């Protein structure tokens with residue numbers, strides 16, 4: 001499709017009156033336009049399919065596919081919806097004019113018309129169409145830039161407005177909540193709530209991108225870890241209690257439930273971890289037994 005100079009624009013004329021078709025073609029070719037001709041609606045659609053023109057002059061009473069249908073079909077398709085269509089008429093009838101504009105026509109010319117008027121209307125439509133293309137391109141670029149900015153925001157800022165209630169609930173709970181990215185390697189943390197920060201002493205900024213195993217410190221031979229590896233490998237949920245260490249080095253017992261979060265097709269996108277500090281419960285249940293773990297070795 002031509003977008004540089006309107007003078008070389010590709011114009012399709014669909015007109016069943018041969019004399020008029022010849023005359024229009026001659027006038028436009030003299031102005032430097034590339035002209036293609038169609039004598040009925042079906043030919044016009046085939047010509048558009050072969051190459052999308054920059055503008056269409058659409059005559060009336062076209063055979064096989066009538067002019068309204070041609071216009072409607074082209075306006076329905078993404079690739080041709082912005083091609084300006086100028087209706088050519090032998091009469092000036094209000095209802096026909098309204099219909100032409102309603103189905104997407106961009107202008108309406110009544111024949112016979114002065115050559116200057118025809119040319120200026122075509123020029124105008126080509127300029128508008130060119131501007132529209134530029135605006136759409138600019139829009140696409142802006143959307144791309146916006147997406148990049150959105151993706152660089154922390155996950156809690158990406159949550160859509162309607163989910164804010166849910167987000168506030170997650171943020172307000174006393175439980176620790178961790179979300180890890182299951183599509184990236186090694187399940188990096190993408191979100192922790194304030195409950196996690198209180199329980200461990202680590203902030204969201206400090207842990208983003210890390211695997212949760214850092215909470216085990218050097219205590220990384222706990223048998224329950226095998227259970228976690230197995231559950232992650234199978235994409236299942238699990239419930240385990242581990243010894244973990246806060247930022248200040250003190251031990252706490254971390255009872256956690258890990259669950260996959262899937263999309264509609266069943267692909268696992270995230271893993272959700274809900275953790276509770278059960279140190280007090282453990283102490284009550286087994287007095288003195290785990291005293292040796294109270295501080296990191």
Ligand SMILES: Cc1cc2nc3c(=O)[nH]c(=O)nc-3n(C[C@H](O)[C@H](O)[C@H](O)COP(=O)(O)O)c2cc1C
Nearest residue numbers: 178180187211212213215216228229242271272273
């Ligand atoms: C969502 C999620 C939350 C997790 N939370 C913790 C945690 O709070 N403490 C911990 O020690 N491990 C946690 N893990 C487990 C570790 O990230 C890791 O899977 C485990 O240490 C076993 O893997 P590894 O042998 O590669 O270390 C969590 C895992 C997931 C997926």
